[in-house]
Amino acid sequence: MNIYIIGAATTKFGELWGVSPRTLAHQAVSNALADADITTKEIEALFVGNMLSGMLGGQEHLGAFFAEELGITAPAFKVEGACASGGLALHNAVNSVLSGQYKTVVVLGVEKMTDHKPEDVATALMGAGSEGERLSGATFPGLYAIIARAHMEKYKTTERDLASVAVKNHYHASLNPNAQFHSPVTIEQVLKSSCVADPLKLLDCSPISDGAAAVIITSKPSTVNQKHVEIIASVAATDTLGLAQRGSLTELHATKEAGLGAFKKAGIKPSDIDVAEVHDCFTIAEILAMEDIGFYKKGEAASAITRGETMLGKSQHLVVNPSGGLKGCGHPVGATGVKQVVELFDQLLGRAQIRQVSHAKIGLAHNVGGSGATATVHILKTI
């Protein structure tokens, strides 16, 4: 059985003070349904990716919560896996359609983070980490700083290399009307931004964001002419929750495993990918992703990114994070994994406007939970 995406949409990402989670969800799903040219009546299940609603807002039972808001009377589920909640929701949705239980389903990723005090958000986000990390007062910038330091020591990665990721992704975001940030930044601006967790500076970190994204997937497009993109691989993988339990600090094992599994399932190799949305919650994370997915050998991604090899307009082949990534487009955690797929859908349909990757035929989305305990890889292909 083949699985197709027939509609996709994202809200604007950013500090959306005046917009509720309901409204965000409504905007994303309504626009995705309109994009697919179908109504809620054709929706047989709703999968919601969200991490923080319970901890920050006291609202759980989000499947039914958003189903009611959206006028969907079908079975509804919330799937949670920290910042990979969106990717995991999509993975479970794909499996449920493959099972034959449902034909057409919506995957909604949604998160509202800016209504809360930053320290409360930081504490809630640590719900993605291990008990040892949480109780010892670690933060995610701190955990990724440890990874960055280890990578810098082992592979001579520099702070300028890290900054290059931010420069590229802020440039891409400046081309994306839905992105949180629209101002390009320079290497010097990144290097001079305030230190968050050495060596990570403010501009090495993805922001606190609000936003929602939705995709409609189906086993059977309603018409031959209905635009669609095929999901040719959907793979999830798991590693230990805590950094201290891992064999290596310079690679994410779950990313490697999900990537290998996805390429095997799709019957292609990393060099076949034209456009990728990878999980750059911190600049170091994009460097890890590029290596662990297999786009570059270990230790070679940083300089390649610094040379502009994955930047729109400069890349000869693979463009990475044309949406702006988590870094530039924003990172409403439960929405991120779905937004990545929305971006790929737009790219593969050739409708990404000024940030269009020319000749994009095969795309890859890579979503990570916590400091790498969960990873999902989805591969999409135009037909």
Add this chain to the structure above:
Amino acid sequence: MNIYIIGAATTKFGELWGVSPRTLAHQAVSNALADADITTKEIEALFVGNMLSGMLGGQEHLGAFFAEELGITAPAFKVEGACASGGLALHNAVNSVLSGQYKTVVVLGVEKMTDHKPEDVATALMGAGSEGERLSGATFPGLYAIIARAHMEKYKTTERDLASVAVKNHYHASLNPNAQFHSPVTIEQVLKSSCVADPLKLLDCSPISDGAAAVIITSKPSTVNQKHVEIIASVAATDTLGLAQRGSLTELHATKEAGLGAFKKAGIKPSDIDVAEVHDCFTIAEILAMEDIGFYKKGEAASAITRGETMLGKSQHLVVNPSGGLKGCGHPVGATGVKQVVELFDQLLGRAQIRQVSHAKIGLAHNVGGSGATATVHILKTI
């Protein structure tokens, strides 16, 4: 493709002050694996049903969290749908096996509630309700009291009828070594217990509990002789989150829909069921379930229960909640939907000891989230 349960286990349910969620999960899963006579190496995915860990304990990312504890390196997901989290986790697990993506998976339901102040637990549980209900200070006993009043007015259901459910389920629990309560209660004791939300008294309400339950499901038992039970239907349904938005207060539409769907899928009718575990979070909820699933016509379940028609030793056919139900066995919310299936597995294998339902061949599990916004029905059959 057929889906089989090959192993199942539950921890003791109760106020387990000295036991962590990790330990609970470990006990349930280890025993389920031993029951199936397999090791974690054969597990290809882990589905965790849990509602409150984030809100009460600050720990999310529970798929990876419990995978690490259990030594499972496979993809891991948390599925949440309030008190139906266990049923929804099982439903998604069934679909994922049907999809061919995974062959053998574990479904773990787990909840730790007694480490927290009761008022904090009550507040967190309202995360299952609508915003209107939450913000107006409603509680679940209060919401089910409204349902009970409406049912009493419409169908002449009495407080003694409600009490009969508690009497039956406490009697069943007294036969279950894993149950939270082991003392039978009388009608008079229920009626004289302190009022929680009129007409519901303390002994009309399920308790705050700790516990975990696990089932191993597979598309292919490893040997012909491996004990197994088939899941012949797995159906979920959704209704509005809030009571005020519903057409009726005396039935749960999601239960009706899930029940109808499950009977259709299984190709059987309610009278074919020998043993059922239904969602009796409050005594009125079992009466609703008996009617909405179709075991009795509307308005006829209460008197039938009062006559003992569904009680072990008295029933001529259908026995309901032989485990003691949520009322007597306990209600660690994320674990409940999985524990129901563990009980059915034991019953259908004829190993339920002194609470064995004679000639149990077909069983039904019914799990509800909130005041009825989510419902799942699973039907199991011996082979």
